[in-house]
Amino acid sequence: MENKLLIPVLLGTAREGRQSEKAAIYVSEQLIAAGFDAPLVDVRDYAVGVTTPPWIPSEAFASWKELMGRADGLVIVSPEYNHGYPGELKIVLDSLMAEYARKPVGICGVSSGGFGGVRVVEQLRLVTINFQMVPLKATIQFSNIETFESAKYDEGVKKFCEELQWMATALKNAR
């Protein structure tokens, strides 16, 4: 049990009525089934304000910092808003730096339409490289989230978990 890789699954939107929650719950469950320690975490719990510079200690960020400090990687499940990321997700991500280094990040896009949020995945890859993270090629792209059917994603999840396992292990062994 204690050897499990810790990979938090971060739900990237705080909006009321958010549809991406379905995808994030699914991803967390699938990662747990695949043997990861993959707690679902929520930007609502960390993005409590917009004026505090992240380098000033605050209670709100303390648990996020502690979690990512222990983590072996990160999975982000994020809707695509106007081809980019939700602001509240960026506020949370920008609040840390050293805790991310040399850890893999798997990014899952969510959209109401048919393109699975692939553009927000691109923008987040560029952001996370600046954290010295390793963005995986593997993604899960949730299209038409209003009518979410998990069965469509089972094969993609398998590949995603394999790449995450490989990369998280490779980097952990070297850190």
Added chain:
Amino acid sequence: MENKLLIPVLLGTAREGRQSEKAAIYVSEQLIAAGFDAPLVDVRDYAVGVTTPPWIPSEAFASWKELMGRADGLVIVSPEYNHGYPGELKIVLDSLMAEYARKPVGICGVSSGGFGGVRVVEQLRLVTINFQMVPLKATIQFSNIETFESAKYDEGVKKFCEELQWMATALKNAR
């Protein structure tokens, strides 16, 4: 007087101690000197929360919506955080849609280092195209903002204002 083009200058960070404020004040002043109606506006005044979906009416967004509805274009002055945009800026931008259509947007990047925020300009261009805005090629890139010297930017501002004037007029005449 009543024929002036209305181009709000949006300061894109809400952080305490924000350095970009110097650049935003300068841009607003320069645009006013060039003949625009270019009030400085602040994401602090609009980004009051992270959970309200933008399509739900709120007092906070009403003035932003009213302003952009009347505007002939927009200038954004934004720092680059981890190669992307501040979350609070994205929250504000995502809160409107129709008000932006067929209007130009000039994007000015700000950075502590030497690259003038050119990467956040790229990410914001992609976001604003989805608003049906017209991103200008002209930008003003503020490097080393801690030691801001306005004289370095005067020539760039001139070119920026000319392109903004041309495009805002072309689109206004056609709308």
Added chain:
Amino acid sequence: MENKLLIPVLLGTAREGRQSEKAAIYVSEQLIAAGFDAPLVDVRDYAVGVTTPPWIPSEAFASWKELMGRADGLVIVSPEYNHGYPGELKIVLDSLMAEYARKPVGICGVSSGGFGGVRVVEQLRLVTINFQMVPLKATIQFSNIETFESAKYDEGVKKFCEELQWMATALKNAR
């Protein structure tokens, strides 16, 4: 007849067996039906080498330069190769500059998979803004191009043509 807007439709891949040709022919035909002068042009005719700097006059680029000098805008139909654009397309695009200025560009993505080349659209938007072009929000996204069925795209084409017409006219009137 002489009042038609000239909008070349550039097929962005030179590869043998290219599937995007179907999409480019379709787009050209639809634009012609909508009242544009929209000749199909081909990167094969312009990308004749990789070592000549574009600022050195060559027979190969002369007709491309002449065409874009007269044009009122440009439509690019490009496959997505590894989330980016084909090299031969970039060579052709990089060969001009002033001829593009203040003209609209509509970018249509093509892919074998289900995401319609939306990522190459993003990368090309950033390139074409540096030409001082105006990238349209409207795109046509051709998914699963091996089994191309034009009927699926008719509605998108209509919207695309309307936005192209509006923007090309607005800019032409102002140039």
Added chain:
Amino acid sequence: MENKLLIPVLLGTAREGRQSEKAAIYVSEQLIAAGFDAPLVDVRDYAVGVTTPPWIPSEAFASWKELMGRADGLVIVSPEYNHGYPGELKIVLDSLMAEYARKPVGICGVSSGGFGGVRVVEQLRLVTINFQMVPLKATIQFSNIETFESAKYDEGVKKFCEELQWMATALKNAR
């Protein structure tokens, strides 16, 4: 000797008069001095045509394929053309796939102006992630290349080599 990491340094432009050659020679020399087997290779040797699909065997790509098959990573030194990559570089990169997997890529940007090609670095990061490569956070950004002075880059090179060494070793041990 046989334990050295093989990291080819790919010069990404084929243009006559290319200034980036100075940067690529410098990077190759510095990597060799740091203990890598880092031969300078040239897109001119691989990008011999624009119509051959990369999956069709050709003499031109055989040595590139053989080299990357053996390599432990890749360094790209590329000028920024209109915010993107040279076409000939993309043609060469697109010609392989499996040979790149699970290897690091360090991307160095070159520009005539002051921004060190940071935008082409961003576009290439997205392309190389699709090769299942690991883009390093560390880059070397060559500004004002016409007046290249190597001393300005020595510190950046040191950091670049350290991250490359760490990541190439971590991934090699796991492959």
